[in-house]
Amino acid sequence: MDDFGAGEDDFDLYGATLGAGAYVDGYLIEHLVDSGGYGAVYRARHASTGEPAAIKLLHSHLARIPSLRARFQQEVLTLRAVQHPSIVRLLSSATLDDGRPCYVMEWLDGHTLTEELASRGRLSLEDALLTAENIAIALTAAHARGVIHRDVKARNVIVLDAPSRTLKLIDFGVAKVSDAVTKTPVATTSTLLGSPASMAPEQLRHEPVDARTDVYGLGVLLFHLLTGRLPFEAGDAATVEDQHLHAPPPALSALVPVPPALDQVIARALAKDKAARHGSVAALIADAREAVAEQRAPAPATALYLQLAAPAAEEIGQSDNVERPGAEHDQAHNDDDDDALDEIFDDALDALAAAGLCVAWESADSALCFGRGAEPAQVAAVLASASQLSHPALAIAVHVGDAAFGDGRDATGPLVHLGDWLPPLHPGRVAVTPAARAAAAEAAGEAAGEAAGEAAGEAGCDDDPRLLSD
Known part of the structure; x- marks a missing residue:
């Protein structure tokens, strides 16, 4: 000394x-x-x-x-x-x-992931996966040496101030280590070791821990990175601990635009019984990567195009070569009218988000939204949302096609190319393409198809909208 x-x-x-x-x-x-x-x-x-x-x-x-x-x-x-x-x-x-x-x-020049989330907000899907992957590498090295961290959380990860994103796992103060590391066993304690916000059920129950305990912690952290919030939140630690023991985690895809397949990945990582979790943090990352890769393959989806238009406007023509038509209008409105139209448009987007649709892109007066999947019931649900949005200042179109989804607004594929499918738009009406109408008609035979058609008809849908390209 x-x-x-x-x-x-x-x-x-x-x-x-x-x-x-x-x-x-x-x-x-x-x-x-x-x-x-x-x-x-x-x-x-x-x-x-x-x-x-x-x-x-x-x-x-x-x-x-x-x-x-x-x-x-x-x-x-x-x-x-x-x-x-x-x-x-x-x-x-x-x-x-x-x-x-x-x-x-x-000495680590940098900031914690907690500070990064506070200043930047939730991470993109790819950034979150890369971050979790780097932490998993550190945890895998620790596990190979008989060390279980037991306190994996944003505060215990430092993001270095460097040209390339480099992470360091810190604070092994509550780690569980094998006798081979300590040489002499450390006396056990009845005190809870870890952080209530990310503590695995077996920690709360004072049961033996292993690598799957850190799988739980990494699952909590991945949820935190993707959503900007923890899976279990309450005003007191006792309630949070009870949620860790008994409550299922919220579905990721209900909170942020990520592949729904990630819901199952997080649910498995946060299983109450560690035997039901991934066997290692590497397996958790591999499962998450696979879920994202599958979602990014082109798959059927339902599109809803929303256009803000003056109620008295003439038919809005479309061009085969225009990707995002109607981004600007030369109509003269006074300030009050503009504010009212903006409010209508914003309310419509909020309603679509509440209905589970993701915004692929938006301009000042138009937006393209997606419902992932094109099962008959899913298409019927999008048509129902369209009918509820019916307003003299809104022109809407619904179509079914293929799209590949990445993170949030990242979408590619035929469904994004509006010039290939967008029909003529009319303020106050919903244009339903033949592809969307056919998909909805399959909901449960002709009866369900007629019901969907009636719902669309009540919204002023065009019976046979002209497609720009077949």
């Missing part, structure tokens, strides 16, 4: 909070970075080389408790055992003269 004292003159430097200039294991403390219930983290620089470092120090009142000192030492041994490029690197460890243990880590 260091040959330094904590005498009368050093009280301010080596008190409960270390002061700037305190010398610890060859490093000079610069300032406090963070302090939690277990310990504090400081930024420091090597006294000789000037290299920055982070020093974690156990709180003085906890350092007097043998079991907590042993757990802190276990954290040091864990970091020494799991050296990996995606895990924060341990540099050294020491004990202050007053008995407080500490260890020195590499």
Whole structure:
């Protein structure tokens, strides 16, 4: 350990909070970075080389408790055992003269995933998968060495300030390690170890944990990255813990535009019984990748095109070569009329989103929305939404075709090429293409088809809209 004292003159430097200039294991403390219930983290620089470092120090009142000192030492041994490029690197460890243990880590210039989500919002599908994949690599390395992290969450992942996106997994303070790592077993405790927001059911039940416990944590984190929220949220920890034990996670696709197949992936990762989960974090990522790849293959879908138009406007002509017609109109409206039309258009988009349709793109006065799938019942549901939107200032068209979906607004395929299928539009009417009408007619025989036709007819649908291209 260091040959330094904590005498009368050093009280301010080596008190409960270390002061700037305190010398610890060859490093000079610069300032406090963070302090939690277990310990504090400081930024420091090597006294000789000037290299920055982070020093974690156990709180003085906890350092007097043998079991907590042993757990802190276990954290040091864990970091020494799991050296990996995606895990924060341990540099050294020491004990202050007053008995407080500490260890020195590499300094990470960056921000936590928690901070990134707060400033940026939810991640795109590809960014979320890449992020989860990188964390899975770190966890796989830890699992191979007999270490279960037990606290996988956004706060424990650092995104480095670097040209390429680089992540580091940190904080192994509550990790479960094999006796081969610690050499001597650490006494078990009845205290819950982990974070209520992401704790697996077996942790809450004080049952044995294994790699599938981190599968649960990574599943919670992937949900968080994709939606910007946690799967289980409540005003108190007890309710959140009860949800982890008993409540199914919300469907991802009901919250954000992602492939519905991801719903099953998350549901499996967050299974209450760990035996029902993926066997490893790598298997979870592979399952998620497969679900996305399958969704991105062209598949039948239902499109709804929405155009804001003046009620008295003439028929809106279309061109075979125009991808997004009607983006601008030269009609003169006063400010009140413009505001009213904008409100009508925004309300229509909100209603379509509430009905489960995803917006592929939108302009100031037009939008293309998709309902994933083209089963008869799905097409009938889109037609019902169209009929409910009927308004003299709105012109609507519904069609069925193939589209490949990526993340959110990322869609490709024939259904996106409006010039190939968009019929003439009339304010206050819904144009239903023959393909959409035929699909709806299959709902449950002729009776269901007639019902769908009546619903469309009530909305002023054209009986035989002219297709620009067959």
